[in-house]
Amino acid sequence: MKKAKLVFIPAPGFSHLVSTFEFAKRLCDRDRRFSVTFLIMNSLLDPPAVSFIESQQQQQQQIIKLIHLPQPQQPPPDHLKPYPEIYKFTHRENYKPLVKHLLSNMMLSTRAASNSVPQIAGLVLDFFTAPMVDVGHELGLPSYLFSTSNLALLDLTLYFLTHPTHVKESNPELTLPSFVNSVPASVLPAPVFSKEDGFVVTLKLAQKFMDMKGIIVNTFQELESYALLSFLDTKIPPVYPVGPVIGLSSSTEMVDSAQNEKIMKWLDHQPDSSVVFLCFGSMVKFGATQLREIGIGLESSGYRFLWAMGGDSIHHDEDILQEGLLDRTAEKGKICRWAPQVEVLAHKAIGGFVSHCGWNSILKSLWCGVPIVTWPIHAEQKLNAFKMVRELGLAVEMRSKEVNGDDLVMMADEIKEAISRVMDSDSEVRKRVQEMALKCKKAVMDGGSSHGYFARLIEDIIANI
Template identity: 40%
Template sequence: MVMKAELVFIPMPRLGHFVSMAQLAKLLLDLHPNLSITVLIMKLIPDAELDAHVHSLTATRIKFIHLPSPETHKDLSPANFITNLVQTHVPLVKQAATNIVHYSTSVLDSPRFAGFLSVPSYVFYASGAAFLGFQFYALGLHDEQNVNIFELKDSDTEFTIPSYLNPVSSKLFPTVMLKPESLPMMNTLARGLRKAKGIMINTFWELESHAISSLSEGSAPPVYPVGPILNLESESEVHQSSDIMKWLDEQPPGASKGSFKGDQVKEIACALEQSGHRFLWSLRQPPDPSKDPMASPTDYDDGSEVLPEGFLDRTHGIGKIIGWAPQLAILGHPAIGWFVSHCGWNSTLESIWFGVPIAAWPIYAEQQLNAFKSVRELGLAVEIKMDYRRDGIGSDEIEIVSAKTIEKGIRSMMEEGSDVRKRVKEMSEKSRKALMNGGSSHSTTRRLVDDVMNNMFTKSYEV
């Protein structure tokens, strides 16, 4: 009798996390015919893009179970809401898993589920290996040295963190860890990660060999670099006839994306105009945090209302202003020479895949540390402002980056472009080879599947 196994995926209910995990699910299914996968979907808020992506996967071997949203989340902070969501759904998760399989394991993007379920739990980590090392380091500071990172929010202290080659300034630590109300949540997440049976990381050996080695030498669970996990199909054909792509087709090879309020938009516009370089600008308005702090940016009805007077006329033919951007399709176009990026990990991997250097302008989350790694450690990016924070730590005022600073970063792109571009092209080739048969990530993923199957069939787990 052929034994079959089921993986239960519990992704964080945000599109960026869900898309990566869905791609991982398809990859695992391709590697082993006796695997099947069920994804449990939780909703923080109504999300049409997430719904559309789930619908696009209904013809695959992936099954979906939609879990109802808690009704009590409206008055909770994001951190407390996640806790509430986890506690609410644990019984439903157990029931769903019991109905699905006898032998099962969970592949968790939300490590707060680890320990709640009586099955072996693997984590899919959507950020890089270096940042995972930072999370463990920060937890050690708190638990072993009684140091609270939020006490460093006004300092410029440098730390020697094993997963980074160079000392890291506290100015680059994630904002969520510099607030006393959210640091306990982050420490709890890190403790959950330590309890996992294994951690799959969306990275590859050639990009983060030092960080991966440091994790393997420490007390972390086994780590599996399985990336880059990218959703390359979504941009393949649908945008090719769009006005954006037609405009790019008219540009010479090697010819620039977040959301900002009006004052910052004007500084960016002035810098672009003064630089004289061609640009494609995805101009979007930030959501109103008082209405929904988890909402996504939206397109302007009329972008000219936030731009300097006459800007569109003066840059006609040189630049193009758009709303939402088909990022992968744009990055893959030969006219794109640079990418002004907030340095989210997915965007970083996408830029590397297409061989497009980054001009780093991080905003929130772990983006400052991603920028540090890309600029200082890997030489795959140049800096616009690496320690920028939009959430105004220690102040009610949001910093405005001047046109002069932005223009300096743009000019630095062009001056340093040849060396950085060469390194990015080389890393792009390595990223693609990592996923090929026999490549570093392909081999690691095969080993992971073997580990999971062996674990399932050597012991019976009650769910």
């Protein structure tokens, strides 16, 4: 029986690492011929990513191994401020000689070994590590892109290959093949508006996507059926929607067991579908004005709430909330630093989710059948929110307001109204989300769409050895 080793080179961000590790575990569980080696770019890891890698190191199994790459030469520090995207791109590029040397040694050792030693069948790259496809070509190894986001972001990135013109926020709407509706320029990721920085990097990444042998996407056919059809009969590499790829245990989240237990016990005492859950990811830190508006909006909505504030400590944030808020809402509200997202969303007490619209969070909410209020903040989150609200009708929209001529703030009245809409037990959004939850689970079961695409992907990879 042929055995195959895949070498994963993930992006160093926490959200990218979580879904990439989950995909690797599922691949190895699905087919015992596979083993995986991760090459970790230590110098680029953010604090949550460091914690996650340490936890994975402790859980490491024989079929999944981690190799920590040494520090490469760093780009000139004076490039960081004017060109942050090019700086990060160059930093990742500087890992290429290290990766090539390591892969060359791995290939020599496997060729010299017996037939029972797994042969390297290819590289699995991330959106941001796609340029490593060049190393694969030099060594005769096929590369696969694993997109931790959706088909919409993939389509947008590839769009610029045929429309290599700098985009401005004031531009008219874009016509993207994967969208039914025209897409406002205002919902595009901020880097594409930077002509000499982010836009340059986006074009370079798109070019590398086209050099892949296949593109694996963390989505499923039933969710993005229109988008998937738009990729057929094109020169784009074969697309494999194998999602939802989400970790279903708290081991993938930044929560200590004692905090976890307190949160779940509190939820156990709440009525069914009575609690709105607020969580904004690992990178968001709100200012005092926004925190107060959230607090006022939650209290005036009248609904029970669980608010995961994030950050290192919630004590300072509690101090700047509206005076007396915590006392007045003590029986119906709970504020914490972090919460185990999947476990919370799966709890019968949860009726709605106010989210930053990271793709991992969206997939978790759909899996659990919980409707979302969209609060996109950075990266491709605005595009995700647009897709969920306008394209799919699976979320409730909120709109921010300009304050002091500059800062965008989500006002208390808007928060109150959106929470009331998402918590409506008879809303169309809730019905659609619950229907999608069933499709979500069916997709990964034997005979489901993602299960089938996974099988085709495995056949393609095994054919490489």
